[in-house]
Amino acid sequence: MSPAVGAVSIAGIELEHPVLNGSGTFDAIAARRAFGEALLDDFPFAAFVSKTITLEPRAGNPPPRLYETPAGMINSIGLPNKGLAGFLEHDLPQLAELGVPLIVSVMATSAEEFSRLVAAVAEREEVAALELNVSCPNVHSGLIVGERPEETRALLEALRPLSAKPLIVKLTPNVAAPAEIAVAAEEGGADAVSLVNTLKALAIDAATGEPWLGAGRGGLSGAAIRAVALAQVSDVAAAVSIPVIGMGGIASGRHAAAFIAAGATAIAVGTESFRDPRAGARIRDELAELSVAAAP
Amino acid sequence: MSATPAPSPPQGQEIERVTAPFGRRLCDVAANRASGGYRVFSLLDGEGPEPAAGQFYMLSAASRWDSDGERPYLPRAFSFAACEALGGARRLDFLVEAVGPGTERLAALAKGEQVWVTGPLGRPFAPPGALVDGAAGAILVGGGIGVAPLAVWAEALRRAGVPTRVLLGFRDRNHSGGLALFSCSEVRLASEDGHAGHRGYVTDLLGVLLEGDDIGTAPVYACGPPAMLEAVRAMCAERGVVCELAMESPMACGYGACFGCAVPLAAGGYMRLCVDGPVVRGDQIQTALVAGTGHR
Numbered sequence: 001m002s003p004a005v006g007a008v009s010i011a012g013i014e015l016e017h018p019v020l021n022g023s024g025t026f027d028a029i030a031a032r033r034a035f036g037e038a039l040l041d042d043f044p045f046a047a048f049v050s051k052t053i054t055l056e057p058r059a060g061n062p063p064p065r066l067y068e069t070p071a072g073m074i075n076s077i078g079l080p081n082k083g084l085a086g087f088l089e090h091d092l093p094q095l096a097e098l099g100v101p102l103i104v105s106v107m108a109t110s111a112e113e114f115s116r117l118v119a120a121v122a123e124r125e126e127v128a129a130l131e132l133n134v135s136c137p138n139v140h141s142g143l144i145v146g147e148r149p150e151e152t153r154a155l156l157e158a159l160r161p162l163s164a165k166p167l168i169v170k171l172t173p174n175v176a177a178p179a180e181i182a183v184a185a186e187e188g189g190a191d192a193v194s195l196v197n198t199l200k201a202l203a204i205d206a207a208t209g210e211p212w213l214g215a216g217r218g219g220l221s222g223a224a225i226r227a228v229a230l231a232q233v234s235d236v237a238a239a240v241s242i243p244v245i246g247m248g249g250i251a252s253g254r255h256a257a258a259f260i261a262a263g264a265t266a267i268a269v270g271t272e273s274f275r276d277p278r279a280g281a282r283i284r285d286e287l288a289e290l291s292v293a294a295a296p
Numbered sequence: 297m298s299a300t301p302a303p304s305p306p307q308g309q310e311i312e313r314v315t316a317p318f319g320r321r322l323c324d325v326a327a328n329r330a331s332g333g334y335r336v337f338s339l340l341d342g343e344g345p346e347p348a349a350g351q352f353y354m355l356s357a358a359s360r361w362d363s364d365g366e367r368p369y370l371p372r373a374f375s376f377a378a379c380e381a382l383g384g385a386r387r388l389d390f391l392v393e394a395v396g397p398g399t400e401r402l403a404a405l406a407k408g409e410q411v412w413v414t415g416p417l418g419r420p421f422a423p424p425g426a427l428v429d430g431a432a433g434a435i436l437v438g439g440g441i442g443v444a445p446l447a448v449w450a451e452a453l454r455r456a457g458v459p460t461r462v463l464l465g466f467r468d469r470n471h472s473g474g475l476a477l478f479s480c481s482e483v484r485l486a487s488e489d490g491h492a493g494h495r496g497y498v499t500d501l502l503g504v505l506l507e508g509d510d511i512g513t514a515p516v517y518a519c520g521p522p523a524m525l526e527a528v529r530a531m532c533a534e535r536g537v538v539c540e541l542a543m544e545s546p547m548a549c550g551y552g553a554c555f556g557c558a559v560p561l562a563a564g565g566y567m568r569l570c571v572d573g574p575v576v577r578g579d580q581i582q583t584a585l586v587a588g589t590g591h592r
Contacts, residue, residue, distance in 0.1 A: 024555070025553060025554070026553050027552045027553050027555075029552075030551060030552025030553065030568070030571045031551050031552060031553065033313075033315075033552065033571055034315060034316055034417055034418075034550075034551035034552060034570075034571060035315055035316055035317070035318040035551070036315035036318075038315075038317065038318040039318050041318075042318070051555075059564070059565040059566055060555065060558060060565075060566055061558075062558075062560075062587070063545070063546075063556075063557075063558045063559075063560075063566075063586060063587045063588050064546055064587045064588025064591070065546075065555065065556045065557075065558055065588070066546045066547075066548055066554065066556035066557075066588065067546075067591060068367055068368070068369055068370050068548075068591065069367070069369070070365050070366050070367055070369070071362065071365040071366070071369055072369060073369065073370060073548060075548075075554065075556060077554075077555045077556065080555055080558075080565075080566065203591075205590075212588075212591065214587060214588075222369060223362070223365070223369070224365070271548075273549070273553055274370060274371075274548040274549035274553055274554050275320075275356065275362075275369075275370060275371060275549075276319065276320050276412070276414075277318060277319050277320065277414060277549070277551055277553075278318060278319030278320070281319075
């Protein structure tokens, strides 16, 4: 079997190729300041996934926010963003100039807040789909929504009627059985799932015995998590019939092909974009070459 | 003393920056020589534009970087210490002290090896006239390895005919390898061990200078260790002198993607040093003591 490459469709969104960015790993507006219009001439991603937005603006976590590890990094950024109003007014019009479908990532701490976000974002014509960041506690139950099948299902059931636009659930890897959460998301009405988010991680300053990062714990990403992510993508893809967007340490066309072979319809690049700003375009091209080589 | 506060500078001015080619490119290592206890390595950049003083590059060696799953994994941010046109290309010099796995690898670069380069990136130094109405000169304050971008800026100011006073401080002879970057003779020195110039801190020299009756007509530009930058920021704030600080912070990407390089703003919240800096106005930030620079 040759891996699927070229144009793909995720929940009705037509993508020219299967490479997206992971939410929060590429700021197209900042990248345009750094690289100018050259960014748009060969935009690396077939759809752009925004950084997670919340109802109110957030400053983010106190530094240090990063810690390099062997083959990866731990981050604890804290979802800094302009809030819903700031995003809709300032960022969305600029993101619409990218020329690719926009997927807006949203996070809230209750179904009510999520509903307000989803309704306000989904009604904007620039938005093709929404990604739900469920790696956050529900203020009512105190539970991390994405760690509980029943919480995930209930959230989707509350949000599903609000919009006909595709809802993608971003799954956390910090559970024993991500497939159970994925199935619950599908049952609740999700159109696709994406995984993995970062793996819970900790760095300690040996000199002080204190956590290195300003906010304590963080999330591990990069090459270090690729094998874990691949297993989870494989498990989830086997359990659901909705499309899976796979990610976790993908840094080459071969890595991407492995995720596609494991059942992903599309893949996303995250940490590798930090190392190589054009990584998405390179991986896209490498993947296309692999498919040519594999063609009969 | 009776100091006249500097006239109120223009607020929120976006200084013209040079944009980088999109992506990373391979550059040949042309040379690597000792400079005191530091190394100066030169890269041949055939593709990038002429950078502006204060801008930086993200660098990673093309080999023995992220090999065997070990650190270094992420590229490292470096201000350039010199830039010279060389035929159709340009030679970029970088001053490096081996203090961690990334800098150790870069310090060991041999002629003929290659380096992945992204840049130039970030906000450069603002001309004195953009900071102080009717500016009559400039004061440069550098410490340790941080003198590198000031050497470039000193040369640019000299060519522009701006009267410039340069104050440099070094811990000891072994850490004074940046001095050789300065061609002008108008440099006043401080050293903590007293091997050259004033025995003490470079901020002692700045203190004397700021007692002069011409303060307020020349902005201060500083680059050096966080404690030195914080002292400069506080001294300038106290006397109403406009200053720009070239700072550093842990950084994964260099172009606004990772949100790791957070520096606390005076007005609350954070800036991303990579896209809103690395050169920042002293009155913009809460402190120049950035957490997290100890893990290199």
